[in-house]
Amino acid sequence: xxxxxxxxxxxxxxxxxxxxxxxxxxxxxxxxxxxxxxxxxxxxxxxxxxxxxxxxxxxxxxxxxxxxxxxxxxxxxxxxxxxxxxxxxxxxxxxxxxxxxxxxxxxxxxxxxxxxxxxxxxxxxxxxxxxxxxxxxxxxxxxxxxxxxxxxxxxxxxxxxxxxxxxxxxxxxxxxxxxxxxxxxxxxxxxxxxxxxxxxxxxxxxxxxxxxxxxxxxxxxxxxxxxxxxxxxxxxxxxxxxxxxxxxxxxxxxxxxxxxxxxxxxxxxxxxxxxxxxxxxxxxxxxxxxxxxxxxxxxxxxxxxxxxxxxxxxxxxxxxxxxxxxxxxxxxxxxxxxxxxxxxxxxxxxxxxxxxxxxxxxxxxxxxxxxxxxxxxxxxxxxxxxxxxxxxxxxxxxxxxxxxxxxxxxxxxxxxxxxxxxxxxxxxxxxxxxxxxxxxxxxxxxxxxxxxxxxxxxxxxxxxxxxxxxxxxxxxxxxxxxxxxxxxxxxxxxxxxxxxxxxxxxxxxxxxxxxxxxxxxxxxxxxxxxxxxxxxxxxxxxxxxxxxxxxxxxxxxxxxxxxxxxxxxxxxxxxxxxxxxxxxxxxxxxxxxxxxxxxxxxxxxxxxxxxxxxxxxxxxxxxxxxxxxxxxxxxxxxxxxxxxxxxxxxx
RNA sequence: GCCGGGGUAGCUCAGUCGGUCAGAGCGACGGACUCAUAACCCGUAGGUCGGCGGUUCAAGUCCGCCCCCCGGCACCA
Numbered sequence: 001x002x003x004x005x006x007x008x009x010x011x012x013x014x015x016x017x018x019x020x021x022x023x024x025x026x027x028x029x030x031x032x033x034x035x036x037x038x039x040x041x042x043x044x045x046x047x048x049x050x051x052x053x054x055x056x057x058x059x060x061x062x063x064x065x066x067x068x069x070x071x072x073x074x075x076x077x078x079x080x081x082x083x084x085x086x087x088x089x090x091x092x093x094x095x096x097x098x099x100x101x102x103x104x105x106x107x108x109x110x111x112x113x114x115x116x117x118x119x120x121x122x123x124x125x126x127x128x129x130x131x132x133x134x135x136x137x138x139x140x141x142x143x144x145x146x147x148x149x150x151x152x153x154x155x156x157x158x159x160x161x162x163x164x165x166x167x168x169x170x171x172x173x174x175x176x177x178x179x180x181x182x183x184x185x186x187x188x189x190x191x192x193x194x195x196x197x198x199x200x201x202x203x204x205x206x207x208x209x210x211x212x213x214x215x216x217x218x219x220x221x222x223x224x225x226x227x228x229x230x231x232x233x234x235x236x237x238x239x240x241x242x243x244x245x246x247x248x249x250x251x252x253x254x255x256x257x258x259x260x261x262x263x264x265x266x267x268x269x270x271x272x273x274x275x276x277x278x279x280x281x282x283x284x285x286x287x288x289x290x291x292x293x294x295x296x297x298x299x300x301x302x303x304x305x306x307x308x309x310x311x312x313x314x315x316x317x318x319x320x321x322x323x324x325x326x327x328x329x330x331x332x333x334x335x336x337x338x339x340x341x342x343x344x345x346x347x348x349x350x351x352x353x354x355x356x357x358x359x360x361x362x363x364x365x366x367x368x369x370x371x372x373x374x375x376x377x378x379x380x381x382x383x384x385x386x387x388x389x390x391x392x393x394x395x396x397x398x399x400x401x402x403x404x405x406x407x408x409x410x411x412x413x414x415x416x417x418x419x420x421x422x423x424x425x426x427x428x429x430x431x432x433x434x435x436x437x438x439x440x441x442x443x444x445x446x447x448x449x450x451x452x453x454x455x456x457x458x459x460x461x462x463x464x465x466x467x468x469x470x471x472x473x474x475x476x477x478x479x480x481x482x483x484x485x486x487x488x489x490x491x492x493x494x495x496x497x498x499x500x501x502x503x504x505x506x507x508x509x510x511x512x513x514x515x516x517x518x519x520x521x522x523x524x525x526x527x528x529x530x531x532x533x534x535x536x537x538x539x540x541x542x543x544x545x546x547x548x549x550x551x552x553x554x555x556x557x558x559x560x561x562x563x564x565x566x567x568x569x570x571x572x573x574x575x576x577x578x579x580x581x582x583x584x585x586x587x588x589x590x591x592x593x594x595x596x597x598x599x600x601x602x603x604x605x606x607x608x609x610x611x612x613x614x615x616x617x618x619x620x621x622x623x624x625x626x627x628x629x630x631x632x633x634x635x636x637x638x639x640x641x642x643x644x645x646x647x648x649x650x651x
Numbered sequence: 652g653c654c655g656g657g658g659u660a661g662c663u664c665a666g667u668c669g670g671u672c673a674g675a676g677c678g679a680c681g682g683a684c685u686c687a688u689a690a691c692c693c694g695u696a697g698g699u700c701g702g703c704g705g706u707u708c709a710a711g712u713c714c715g716c717c718c719c720c721c722g723g724c725a726c727c728a
Contacts, residue, residue, distance in 0.1 A: 590727025
């Protein structure tokens with residue numbers, strides 16, 4: 001039996017699962033169900049990425065040690081997939097000792113092949129990003145986040161793999177999909193590759209290097225290797241594993257933000273270790289919410305479970321796969337979701353199933369009649385087209401199009417019913433009318449059967465219900481889509497009871513309900529992450545300072561005398577600010593997107609007067625104007641509601 | 652400024668190789684029907700497919716220039 005193996009990313013446990021995680025995993029589950037329905041042995045691998053400084057700190061904040069903390073969050077992910085009915089076959093945590101075996105194994109193979117070297121490195125390190133930054137970047141960052149670090153690190157000779165990677169992308173054009181992502185990757189690799197630092201000695205919460213336990217693996221070797229450790233790589237000695245059978249993997253499903261790691265670093269590691277490469281990396285887009293990306297401070301985090309409570313897993317799955325063109329960014333809103341649910345699931349397939357079963361029961365005694373000729377309305381041909389198109393689209397992960405082709409069949413059936421008016425035919429005593437009635441109901445039920453099978457990967461629960469309503473035996477998931485054809489419905493089959501598979505929703509009410517549940521979930525999540533309050537609140541997590549620290553900052557009232565845009569700059573304005581000195585200061589401020597120059601002249605602002613001068617866009621800024629912003633959003637200048645004297649110090 | 656992605660009916664968006672592509676769903680209005688989940692069916696949307704040029708027998712669909720929006724980066728101290 002052919003096998004198919006795919007993965008979702010290994011989710012970082014720094015945050016509780018939200019709908020973005022669910023999206024990827026739902027897609028993966030859909031693909032898996034589809035491949036199963038092609039008769040393949042399909043497996044889905046996922047897991048949690050649990051090491052690193054951020055997790056260490058989050059744990060600390062929650063008053064837990066990292067192990068306890070990650071146990072908790074990882075379990076939340078696992079539970080999430082269970083509750084969403086997602087069929088995960090391999091779930092691996094990077095904190096699992098078996099995972100460490102795999103990481104060490106791959107590392108050692110790379111080491112033996114000369115792809116690893118040790119070097120010392122001194123540089124500015126950004127604590128929040130857990131990464132070394134350039135001096136330039138450091139200067140722009142929050143000074144609290146920057147420290148200078150000298151450390152011995154192990155490096156991976158990524159630069160050696162440039163040509164082999166380019167050859168890979170060129171010989172296997174499908175290796176990275178969609179094409180726009182492939183182009184980006186190709187451009188990135190062509191522009192030259194720098195060796196990759198793969199260890200940290202400053203960190204404890206991680207997997208120690210086998211040859212140098214003072215170091216732990218930095219994210220790449222650790223997290224990416226999960227795809228192999230999950231199926232038993234590294235532990236073959238202790239018995240039989242799935243590794244031989246499931247590697248190389250067919251598809252790594254990833255978000256577009258992590259394409260580089262999967263399409264560049266990961267194959268390079270495997271090349272160096274002399275191991276087979278994945279067949280494909282497929283990157284999807286992001287969910288866009290009203291008001292932009294999800295963010296904690298905006299308080300617009302959306303979770304999957306509240307949505308599921310109201311529209312079921314089918315409703316969520318259907319919306320995500322129908323409304324969003326896979327590979328592109330897509331909008332998410334509760335209202336659009338509820339509307340889509342009503343239009344397509346309740347009024348569409350749900351209603352069609354309901355009227356079909358009802359007519360079978362009323363006009364044919366609950367038995368599927370024989371198709372004794374009569375007008376088939378072109379349904380057999382249309383069904384054949386739908387099957388071919390939908391299967392083709394599924395293969396290419398074009399879910400929204402697969403659904404469109406199924407819906408072209410379903411909506412045709414609704415028209416077909418009206419054209420033939422079975423309720424009129426039923427009133428007639430004539431044989432011809434009887435035959436037409438039976439043919440109509442057979443064709444209707446058969447088209448519905450075909451459509452239901454095609455929909456099973458996306459809406460498994462409802463598909464099963466419709467399947468049973470049509471009196472079909474067993475699981476619709478066991479239907480072979482590659483053999484699905486018109487005519488499979490057997491005359492004489494007893495149909496099931498009529499019921500609403502997808503009850504219609506009151507959209508406004510449904511939206512309210514989801515939002516209310518969302519609030520609740522938010523509170524639960526806060527608890528999970530060990531925080532007393534909802535994450536919506538601002539948290540002040542900067543270190544405490546003394547009064548003396550503050551006194552070192554000399555802030556003055558300044559009067560803006562002139563303001564002009566900076567050429568070629570999007571954000572900067574150049575200001576002349578009088579702070580009572582002999583000459584006004586020239587200050588560059590990143591506020592051009594929020595303020596027009598003429599708005600500023602004559603305005604009083606707060607100026608940091610003893611700040612080191614800084615060069616930007618070829619000009620020197622002699623200070624800084626103070627502004628407030630949320631999440632690097634739009635800045636709001638600090639000012640004075642009274643006429644504060646120019647040059648007065650802020651204390 | 653550079654690199655991506657977009658600008659198509661009131662709204663959300665499809666449009667694979669240039670030739671029924673000017674579309675779907677939602678919303679609105681009118682009608683018809685009763686098997687069905689106030690459902691389904693029929694009709695009504697006058698959208699210069701962002702703008703201007705070009706290639707072509709033929710262009711949302713290819714090329715050039717321009718405008719606008721969204722990401723990311725280069726300048727937010």
